[in-house]
Amino acid sequence: MAEQMATAGVSGSIPGLTGSGKTQSERPGLSPQGDHSGGRRDFLKLVTGSFALVGAGAIAWPFINSMNPAADTLALSTTDVDLGPVAVGQAITVVWRGKPVFIRHRTPEEVKAAVDTPMSALKDPATDQSRTKPGKEPWLVVVGICTHLGCVPLGQKPTDERGAYGGWFCPCHGSVYDTAGRIRQGPAPANLVVPPYAFTNDTRIRIG
């Protein structure tokens, strides 16, 4: 675009440089000096204008371009996950907007432990139902970032330590989360965050 602007600004009407084939001094009524200086002045104006256009184009393009979300940004704003391969008791970690998201297919015992926990036992009270989708209670989806200082807790692998409540354990300062991702022990002030998500069919979710 910038090159097109530059070409349009310079071509076509620079006095004395195009057209008749006559030199400036052959044109009637114009002194060679006056014609030369005027033509040069006009040329400089045009060239300056051209550079102004080029400059404006060069500045405007990144600015305009920056207003359009990049394709990769759009692609990363949502994350689709096929839950079909995740068996009961298994967990997977996916990435959504650059963050780890823990998805756990909870066992009936894990769901029961979360549902039966009294609110009085919780530092950041929240029911299990408020952290899952109706009819999809076995599935827990939480951002895998400790609410203390941002470490990624352990508990996704079968061999990981999960803490006394069977959820996740953050080893940096010992925060312990339960099977609903709620903080139960340690310095973390809040539950693991449940990201916005929805089931798009029986076995797929879209996060974001």
Ligand code: FES
């Ligand atoms: S970041 Fe998790 S306990 Fe410190």
